[in-house]
Amino acid sequence: MNDDKTTIIIKRKGQRPTESFDKAKLHQSIVSATLSARAPEGQADRVAHAVTNYVLEWLESRPEVTSHDIRLVATRHLRSHHPDAAYLYEQHRTTL
Amino acid sequence: MAQSHTFDYDLIVIGSGAGGSAAATIAARAGKRVAIIESDTFGGDSPNWSDVPTKALLHVARLYDEARHGDKFGLRVSTLGYNYPTIRAWKELAVKRTGAAGNRKFYENQGISAFNATAHFLSPNEISVNRRHLSAKNFLIATGSSWATPNVQGLTDVPFFTPRTILEAIRPPKSLFIIGGGSHGVEIAQLMATFGTKVYIAEQAARILPKQDSEVGELLEKVLTEQKGVTVLTHSRVLSVVKEGLGKKILISRGGVEKYVKADEILVAAGRAPNLDLGLENASVNYTPKGIDVNENLQTSVKHIYAAGDVLGRGSHTHSAILESRVAAHNILEKVNIVPNYVATPSLIFTTPEIAHVGLSEDDCRKRDLPIKKAVAPLNIIARSNTSDFRDGFVKLITDKKGILIGGTIVAPGAAEMIHEVGLAVKHNLTAAQLADTPHAFLSWSEAIRVAASKLI
Numbered sequence: 044m045n046d047d048k049t050t051i052i053i054k055r056k057g058q059r060p061t062e063s064f065d066k067a068k069l070h071q072s073i074v075s076a077t078l079s080a081r082a083p084e085g086q087a088d089r090v091a092h093a094v095t096n097y098v099l100e101w102l103e104s105r106p107e108v109t110s111h112d113i114r115l116v117a118t119r120h121l122r123s124h125h126p127d128a129a130y131l132y133e134q135h136r137t138t139l
Numbered sequence: 140m141a142q143s144h145t146f147d148y149d150l151i152v153i154g155s156g157a158g159g160s161a162a163a164t165i166a167a168r169a170g171k172r173v174a175i176i177e178s179d180t181f182g183g184d185s186p187n188w189s190d191v192p193t194k195a196l197l198h199v200a201r202l203y204d205e206a207r208h209g210d211k212f213g214l215r216v217s218t219l220g221y222n223y224p225t226i227r228a229w230k231e232l233a234v235k236r237t238g239a240a241g242n243r244k245f246y247e248n249q250g251i252s253a254f255n256a257t258a259h260f261l262s263p264n265e266i267s268v269n270r271r272h273l274s275a276k277n278f279l280i281a282t283g284s285s286w287a288t289p290n291v292q293g294l295t296d297v298p299f300f301t302p303r304t305i306l307e308a309i310r311p312p313k314s315l316f317i318i319g320g321g322s323h324g325v326e327i328a329q330l331m332a333t334f335g336t337k338v339y340i341a342e343q344a345a346r347i348l349p350k351q352d353s354e355v356g357e358l359l360e361k362v363l364t365e366q367k368g369v370t371v372l373t374h375s376r377v378l379s380v381v382k383e384g385l386g387k388k389i390l391i392s393r394g395g396v397e398k399y400v401k402a403d404e405i406l407v408a409a410g411r412a413p414n415l416d417l418g419l420e421n422a423s424v425n426y427t428p429k430g431i432d433v434n435e436n437l438q439t440s441v442k443h444i445y446a447a448g449d450v451l452g453r454g455s456h457t458h459s460a461i462l463e464s465r466v467a468a469h470n471i472l473e474k475v476n477i478v479p480n481y482v483a484t485p486s487l488i489f490t491t492p493e494i495a496h497v498g499l500s501e502d503d504c505r506k507r508d509l510p511i512k513k514a515v516a517p518l519n520i521i522a523r524s525n526t527s528d529f530r531d532g533f534v535k536l537i538t539d540k541k542g543i544l545i546g547g548t549i550v551a552p553g554a555a556e557m558i559h560e561v562g563l564a565v566k567h568n569l570t571a572a573q574l575a576d577t578p579h580a581f582l583s584w585s586e587a588i589r590v591a592a593s594k595l596i
Contacts, residue, residue, distance in 0.1 A: 113419065
C-alpha cells in the first residue's frame with residue numbers, strides 16, 4: 044500500500060513500472076555489493092544499515108525520485124564506508 | 140509534417156530568490172507560460188533570511204551604539220537599554236515591508252504557476268514536483284546556496300548557529316565563537332558585540348576579511364577589538380568542538396599552538412555551498428561541488444537549461460543574481476544572446492564603518508602583474524570627520540598607468556552609497572583627473588573620494 048510519505052521510484056527513465064521505495068531491497072543490494080568486496084558479513088550489514096538510513100533521510104523531503112538517484116546517493120555514502128564496495132555497487136551492471 | 144513537442148510550460152524557474160524571480164517575471168510579461176518552484180519560503184534567502192533581516196538588526200545596533208556614546212555630546216545615556224524581542228519584531232516588520240518575502244501571490248497575479256515544493260529533475264525536460272510531473276521547453280535553475288558545515292570534529296554533534304539561524308535567537312548569547320572571518324562573520328560579530336555579547340572570531344587567514352585589501356581587514360580588526368571588545372583570532376584553525384555543560388569548548392590551533400576557548404554558542408559562517416541536490420544527473424547537467432557549469436550566456440551543458448545566482452558558485456551578491464536572472468531571461472526569450480557584465484558590480488559589508496568595494500583590488504592587480512597607481516585618503520583629513528567625530532576609515536582608488544580608474548575601496552559611514560560614484564567611473568573608464576575635477580560638496584563624506592583622486596593626478 045502506498046501512503047503519502049512513501050517515495051515513488053521511477054525505474055529506467057519510466058520504461059518500467061514505478062515502485063514504492065523498498066528499504067529492505069536497498070539494504071540487501073548494499074550487503075551484496077559489500078560482501079562481493081570481501082567484507083565480513085557483520086561489516087556488510089553495518090555498512091548497509093548506515094547507507095540505508097542515510098538514503099531514507101535523503102528521501103524524507105522527496106516524494107518521487109529515479110532509481111538512478113537512489114544509486115547515486117547510496118554510492119556517495121557507501122564510498123565513505125567502503126570504497127571498493129561503492130565501486131562494485133556503482134558499476135554492478137558491467138562488473139557483476 | 141514533423142510532430143512538434145508540447146510542454147506544460149515555456150519556462151520553469153526552480154527557486155524564487157534573486158536568481159529566479161526576475162526571469163520568471165520577465166518571461167510572464169512576454170506572454171510565456173511560466174511556473175516557479177520554491178522549496179523554502181517564497182522570495183529566497185536575501186529578503187527572508189539574509190540581507191534584509193541582518194541589515195534591519197544592524198540598523199538598530201548602530202542607533203544603539205551611537206546613542207550609547209552620546210554622552211560626550213551632552214546626551215544623557217545612563218538609562219539607555221534595549222528590548223531584544225521588540226528588536227526582533229522590528230526585524231520581522233522590515234522583512235514584511237520589503238514585499239519580496241513570502242510573495243507567492245505576486246507571481247500568481249502575473250499568471251505564473253507557483254509551487255511550494257521540492258523540484259527534482261526526472262529527465263532533461265521533465266521535473267517532479269510533489270509527484271506531479273511538469274515539463275517545460277526551458278528551465279532556469281536558481282536554487283541558491285546554503286551555509287556549509289566545515290569539517291570540524293564534533294561539530295555535527297553540537298547545536299550551532301548559522302548567520303541565518305542566529306537571526307531567530309531569542310536573545311543575544313552571553314558569548315559567541317564565530318568560525319569564519321568573512322563578511323557575514325564580521326557583520327554578525329559587530330551586531331552581537333554591540334548588544335553585549337563577548338565575541339570570538341576565528342579566521343584561518345592572516346586577517347579577517349581576507350578577500351578585501353589588507354588595509355580593510357586590519358582597520359576592521361582594530362575597530363572590533365578596541366571598540367567592541369571582540370577577540371580576533373587570525374591564523375586560527377578550529378580543530379574540534381565539544382559540549383561542556385550549557386556551553387561549548389572549542390579547540391583551536393593558532394600558530395602551531397593548541398588552545399581551548401569556551402563560549403555559550405557557536406556560529407558557523409565559513410562559506411556557502413550551492414544547492415545542487417535536484418537530480419541534475421537525470422537531466423545530464425554538468426556540475427562540480429563548487430557549482431553548476433555554465434557558458435558565458437548562462438547556459439548549462441544542456442542547452443535549454445540555464446542557471447543563475449549563487450548556484451553558479453561564483454559569489455553571493457543579490458544584485459549579481461538579479462543581473463544573471465535578467466540575462467538568462469533575455470537569452471531564453473530572444474534569438475541574440477547577451478552576456479552578464481560584472482564590471483563595476485559593488486560588494487558591500489554593512490559594518491560600522493561600512494565597507495564597499497568595486498572593480499579590481501590591489502591584490503587582484505598584483506596577481507595579474509598590472510602596473511597601477513594607488514592613492515589612499517584617510518577620513519580624518521576631511522572636514523566631515525570633525526563634525527561627525529568619526530575618524531576610522533579611508534578611500535582608496537586604483538588607476539592603470541594611463542590614469543583610468545580600475546578599482547576602489549571605501550571604508551566610511553555611508554560607503555555603500557559613496558561607492559557608486561567610483562563604480563560609475565570604473566564602468567565608463569573615467570580618469571582620476573575627471574573624478575577630482577567633479578565638484579564634491581563640502582562636509583560630505585564623498586570629499587574623501589575627490590582627495591584620493593587628486594592624489595593620483
